Amino acid sequence: MNMFDLSGKVAIVTGCDTGLGQGMAVGLAEAGADILGIGYVPAEETREKVEALGRKFHYITANLIDDSNKKALTALVDQAVTEMGRVDILVNNAGIIRREDLLDFSDDNWDDVIAINQKAVVFLSQAVAKHFIAQGNGGKIINIASMLSFQGGIRVISYTASKSAVMGITRALATELSPHNITVNAIAPGYMATNNTQALREDQERNKAILERIPAGRWGLPADMAGPVIFLASPASDYVTGYTLAVDGGWLAR
Numbered sequence: 534m535n536m537f538d539l540s541g542k543v544a545i546v547t548g549c550d551t552g553l554g555q556g557m558a559v560g561l562a563e564a565g566a567d568i569l570g571i572g573y574v575p576a577e578e579t580r581e582k583v584e585a586l587g588r589k590f591h592y593i594t595a596n597l598i599d600d601s602n603k604k605a606l607t608a609l610v611d612q613a614v615t616e617m618g619r620v621d622i623l624v625n626n627a628g629i630i631r632r633e634d635l636l637d638f639s640d641d642n643w644d645d646v647i648a649i650n651q652k653a654v655v656f657l658s659q660a661v662a663k664h665f666i667a668q669g670n671g672g673k674i675i676n677i678a679s680m681l682s683f684q685g686g687i688r689v690i691s692y693t694a695s696k697s698a699v700m701g702i703t704r705a706l707a708t709e710l711s712p713h714n715i716t717v718n719a720i721a722p723g724y725m726a727t728n729n730t731q732a733l734r735e736d737q738e739r740n741k742a743i744l745e746r747i748p749a750g751r752w753g754l755p756a757d758m759a760g761p762v763i764f765l766a767s768p769a770s771d772y773v774t775g776y777t778l779a780v781d782g783g784w785l786a787r
């Protein structure tokens with residue numbers, strides 16, 4: 534028995550054209566899952582990687598800031614299930630960060646980040662949970678949190694607010710959905726080399742300070758997300774729910 538096997542499962546992964554979303558989509562496909570991507574940037578590279586593994590890949594184009602309301606997100610998930618025939622796993626990965634001093638922070642930089650990082654997570658989970666319940670054999674929701682679910686951060690107030698909320702949302706969803714055999718967990722990535730952290734990595738002083746503080750001594754990579762997401766998407770984690778797992782090279786332990 535392979536308790537990490539995802540053969541025959543369908544995973545929805547938001548924001549999988551690049552970065553951590555791509556790393557997780559490819560990891561889930563390696564474990565046997567077919568992938569339904571949702572995002573606003575074409576995901577041809579991810580399609581090639583998933584299809585090269587012999588798995589199906591379908592992509593729905595949507596802007597999760599403009600379409601962060603319940604009606605639009607429900608329609609998106611219904612479309613995904615029609616396309617793939619079912620859904621077993623949801624990875625709420627799409628997210629953005631806006632950097633601005635607290636004293637100047639704008640409405641837009643607040644509203645956009647909260648819309649995609651927080652509101653879309655709740656209403657995508659709600660829509661997918663309804664399908665899990667109708668299908669009758671449970672499901673797995675995995676939210677992408679952050680170090681800023683635990684810490685304050687600098688010049689990123691809406692990001693910190695939204696990612697702190699993701700940890701609470703994960704607990705709240707886990708509590709309500711457990712009776713339906715649905716687990717809800719989060720992964721809190723540490724400092725990972727993606728577009729999201731390009732500005733930090735290009736700032737020599739911040740880059741040096743960050744690297745010196747990571748016990749593993751390196752930035753994380755999209756591939757570092759594969760093992761944890763497979764675990765949380767598979768029967769191996771059936772009695773794990775409401776938990777936020779740090780994948781951070783030891784950052785929080787220090």
Ligand code: NAD
Binds near residue numbers: 549573597679727
């Ligand atoms: P990224 O910028 O490379 O990827 C973000 C993804 O979200 C992309 O696929 C992008 O197309 C998608 N996206 C952005 N705006 C969108 C919109 N309006 N509609 C639909 N899709 C949209 O960054 P990443 O580092 O891969 O980020 C993935 C997740 O991991 C995010 O939730 C991010 O907050 C989180 N995270 C990243 C780090 C890190 O160090 N890179 C650390 C902690 C958490």
